[in-house]
Amino acid sequence: MRNRSDRARVGTDDAAEPVEDPVRTNRLLPPAVAVALVLSACGGGGDAVDTGGGGGGGGGDTLVAAVSAEPDQFDPHVTTAYPSFQVLENVYDTLVVPNAEDLTMEPSLAESWETSEDGLTWTFTLREGVTFHDGSEFDSADVVYSYNRIIDEELSNSFRFQNVESVAADGPQTVVITLTQPTPNLLERIGSFKGMAILPEGAADQVDLTTEAVGTGPFRLESSDASSTVLTAYEDYWGGTPSIGGVEFRYVTEPAAALTALQNGEVQWTDNIPPQQIESLRGDDTIELQTTPSVDYWYMSMNYARPPFDNRDVRRAISFAVDREAVAEAAWFGAAQPNQTAIPEDSFFHTDYAPFERDPDQARQLLAQAGVQTPLTMGLMVTDEFPETITAAQVIASQLGEVGIEVDIETLDFATWLDRQGQGDFDAFMLGWLGNLDPAAYYQEQHQTNGPNNYQKYSNPQVDQLLQQGASETDEDARKQAYDQAAQLIVDDVSYLYLYNPDVVQAWAPGLAGYQIRADKAINFENVELP
Amino acid sequence: MTGQPVPRAAAGHTAPGSGAGHTAPGSGASPPPTEAGVRSTQRPPRPRWRETLGLLARNPTAAVAATVLLLIVLMAVFDETLAPAGPNEISVEDRLQAPGWDHPFGTDDLGRDILSRVVLGAAVSLRVGFLAVAFALVAGALIGLLAGFYGRWVDDVLMRFMDVLFAFPAVLLAIAVLAVRGPGAGNTALAIGIVYIPVFARVTRASVLGVREEVYVRASRSVGASDFRLLTRHVLPNAAPPIIVQTSISLAFAVLAEAALSFLGLGTQPPNPSWGLMLAEGRGFIDIAWWLAFFPGMAIFVTVLCFNLLGDGLRDVLDPRQRTLMAGGGR
């Protein structure tokens, strides 16, 4: 309770400040706002009330973004929900961030860094002149506090610090991270998303982080209720004040509704586009639609602990029986690229390997060779949390039916799904991994013997050894080689039956400038200018 | 066993528990074929099937509704013979084809024939509806019968429990049951059934209260008929009309509820075709392929409408005093 009132006081101070601040760049904007309001009012329809409304904090107009779901909470270290990160991306910063073009790590709150010879000590030099939304200065103590909070409280991202021995400040502008073993992907671990955000020291004790935010990012969290979250521009943002006055994330569950809202001007941006309309929307000049292959992958995996799926031939038969093109087409209407390995072509760690061509005859032959009686029944666990798994499973079921495998599709809610996955109670399941940047994360956790996310119970000593090598190798090309070899074994053994990489699909109002669509689906409105 | 309930002074002539407690309608209301006023010492004529059907046939709306329902049921029974294609013949190349010669109702997003799925879906949707109502009917009628016949603490305990169940919002109760039992057609029927138990219990109880003190019941009791015999031979048959009407109306709501739960992803599971699920799957396509949602939507609408109209007709014939609880559960 005390924390809340403290925040409230800080909040009012802040709100008062802009009015007295003479150097604000967007002081000149109010007349423009008025014009916009008049114009849209003349236009009739529902937009008149929306464009100028909302936040009210900054001087510029508010961008209204339609997102598909409500954030569960705003503590970046605790939440695992994508809708929360859509908001937090604009509120918090990390030491390093993925570059918008190729997702390699570039400076953010850390200006530069050095690695010791043995790869065990990383020294980060922090940016100067950065302030938090509450006005306090950013320094090394904040980094130490934030990282230790994740480690000490065993929060959901603590696995990212697995190899970290200590995080220490060396003067206000320097942070030293000491490792137990060389970790070439440390930057990915601490910067790939805002789950590794830097909070001001002691933040968890001073404010209620689940509903409030004190970041260093371009926008401050103004308010959030059951229908929208409102951000306002942070004037003292180290990267320069955003040109828009704020962002309103409005929750629109139905894709068709989100699209309608964009087309009639209620919102200016959305990522909730019905895939079946992507094709027809490309020629629609009332909106600007862009797509880019994402670093998400969707896959099917079979249970190694449950015969006959422990048999490599059976798994390979299934892999031969699946037509990935048709699955991708059915689920995404052409907005997904079939892939037999994890991440798409543009990525540095892409492995160019596609040994399976759809071949029902070979599939039947492999099943016979394995001594499997057909029809064989296989349960396939999917979840309504991700409807594309349901669609894809129906197509897979009809394809496997052709080779004598009867697929029993089990649609579960996600909680039950996860339970059964954890208990190993499945023949096969389908799911996706999102935002895959470094193979040390995704291959190792998913395919190493006893890896934390190796639910299929795959075990291949050769793969283990290659993955170990990749995890500690500091030379990029040698690393890639190790992962390429591991990937081929994983595909051949069908530890995962990789299916496709969906495109990131986003659309915005024509004339909206400065927005960049990203393969990691991070949504950043920092440089956006309204039409 | 439980002593003779003291006959309430006036209870013999006005039917207690007829909903709001106001007096029974005289003329003016829907034409009362069984005169409500004649409730004298004679045993009232039991509604006979032939009579009922005859009266029903004279009500054109109800007759049409019954005929259409019969056709739908026949369609559900002979689904596999009637459907031109299987429910899950997927062909991604033929997806989203508009209605035409090859596919009179068009194809869906996976290239399946919608006409076939609507035909096959009849069986799924109706089975859930019938199972749900059968469950609610058996459980609810039993509870209502016991409560109404024995009165006193039996009535108190049972009906208090029904009140608790009734206090839950219908949809949420169904959702919670499905969350516990997992989704699927059988569990959907169970969930909807549980929701409707209190409705049947109340209707039955009210109806039983109405006949309990009738002279013929008291007469049988006085000659030493067992409770079981009393219940099965005298009370239940004479208390049945409102229950029959309620059944028809509940079938309508059960089909709607199945659709709503499937729409929320909790009811029938893909790839099984149920109308509600097809409607849910089709809603994302409504602006580029209206036929995905239109035909299953129409199927639901027509079926529900027919059950409601039939229920209305039955009410006119069987239950002119309108003891049926209409606004229970789902709507």
Add this chain to the structure above:
Amino acid sequence: MVVLAGVSVIVFALVHLVPGDPIRLALGTRFDQETYDALRARSGLDQPLVEQFFGWFGRAVSGDLGVSFRSGETVTSLIAERLPATLTLAFASILVALLIAVPLGTLSALRPRSVVDRVATVLSQIGISVPEFWMAIVLILVFAGTLGWLPSGGYVPLTEDPGGWAQRLLLPAVVTGVVSGSVITRFVRSSVLEALGADHVRTAQAKGLPTRQVFTWHVLRNALLPLVTVTGVQLAYLLSGVVVVEIVFSWPGLGQLALQAVQARDYPVLQGAILLFAVVFLLINLVVDLLYTAIDPRIRR
């Protein structure tokens, strides 16, 4: 009170019977035993179930419904946040429903078996039979899509933007209002019919009292009783969150909250929401009973 206690026990039992682990869910697809244990201890789920129940019940009585697993906010504040939207929609729908039902039902009862009566009967049957989410989707398609007159969904508080509030309220209120209105129409018709046939009305007519006076004084007054009941039932139904309509219109009501809570296995929120619905239901019943005695002093219940 007995009902309420029963509801609490059932709510708690039901909610905890649901398979699926909220903590596992909170961690997402990635699993880590230590993190899991830490989070579980923090949520209090490692306590014995009976202890959890009495803890929850004791606090619930004093108005503390606990803290959401998912968002970390208190359940009372989550509910309070959603209450305005739910109340708005429920009362707007009842208004629409009564605006449809009272004139239509009365008209058709005054001229039974006439064209008006038949049309009204058919319309109300259609209104009852149409799946409401189907109607919702079609209305969005027509009024927000093709015509572009109204926003497709969402909610803004009245205090912030009255115009936008009304625009967004219209479609969902019409959908739920038409359905409820159809149900109520049938009740109005039959109860007006009944009242018209009642002895005292016929006596009044026989005495030669003016029709208008008979109608307003004797008929409507008697027809009001069943109307109050059915309106109460419908209001209770609307207040418990019209989940499906809320979802189609992105309306941030209690139904949506409860559905999300089921999906996230957010026990405290689900318990709180269902308990609230039960209380609302009982309160409405109480109010209906009180109105009864106020309207018709003969009734003692």
